[in-house]
Amino acid sequence: MKETAVKICGLQSVEVLKSMINLPVDYVGFVFARSKRQISSERAAELLPLLRAWSGGAAPRSVGVFLNPSMDELEDVLRAAPLDVVQLHGTEDPAFCRDVKARFGVQVMKAFSIKEDGSVHGRPDLTAYAGVLDGVLLDTYDPKYGGGSGHSFNWRAVNPYRDWTMTQGIPLFVAGGLHPGNVELLIETLQPDGVDVSSGVETGGVKDLAKITQFVERVKGR
Template sequence: MAEPSVKICGLQDVEVLKSMINLPVDHIGFVFAKSRRQVTAEQVASLIPILKEWDSTATPESVGVFVNPTMEELADILQSASLDIVQLHGQESPEFCLEVKRRFGVKVYKVLSIKNNSDIEGSDLVDYKGALDGLLLDTYDPIYGGGSGHTFDWKQIEPYQTWTKQEGIPLIIAGGLHPDNVGDLLEHFQPDGVDVSSGVETNGIKDIAKIRAFVERVKR
């Protein structure tokens, strides 16, 4: 089985990014949606070149996190910030996802927010066949949709994992992950990747010691 990918999300700071350049991180996430971690296209345009300085064998891919953006918003942002992946966190349709891929030449990851103890609807994915390059599961948050800092019931992963395997795309798990629980997730559910934001922060600020510990737990 391939080594799981790691995404560190919610980066805003040049110094934090520079302190990470010897770590085997696969994706760096920048939040354009409303959030305390929200960034501008100009900020991200200045951060993306740092990814080219990475010490590991591969340069991390840049991921922009959006909730129900318009094509015009995406066009404006992508003109300044050359993202590799657009991660869609809202109610974006399969047609919208395909159009983003076609128009901008980026990969598209769709996020599904999982409510604990909810019935799993396999049918909500059928229409996305062929439209996605990755699927991300996050804990439902009534205000922001995701980024709640809480885990969901991981037993709900299985049907989504079946679908992504059929599609040949990665399944990435987010929601309440941190250095002390990510090993448990990987051991019992074997997702293709993990995504962390608040779980590697101290008082709302990215903490390089926690980032290092998280990456080591995933990549060991």
């Protein structure tokens, strides 16, 4: 069975990131969208060098989370903090995603937010994104922030996206209410390429190394 990638999102602290360097984490996410985990480009620039010191395997790829950003906003952030991946969590259309890749030379991961009825916010036409994206992330829709609610969605909604990403040859990540207690079931049920967690490895709104370690061990089977 293929190994599932782990993405730990919402990192803000140098100390927490340093404490994670022995873990086999594949992606580290920094939130630039409006959120309680939002950081500045200057703060991200301080954190990025820590990824190069990783000892838990290959250095994690850096991911910036944005919600309907302007090109100017992306340019300002990427000039200060040269990220590997831009994750677009809003209603960005295929043309915008293509322009981001061409202009900044980054990979683009598009997040789609699943609503209570199983539909996707904005009802995007997946076929229009063919050949444009480097990955897809499914998360629970949050009317205030778009995603990152810490709540799960109906996992049955994943099936058409799993099929589509397979035909495109790109990874599918699943987020939304994941934590050490349910991530193994999700992987067994859906076989995603990757899982994404933020609040599920926090205590009192702060990243908890014990929970992060437990989450990673559950995913990686260590």
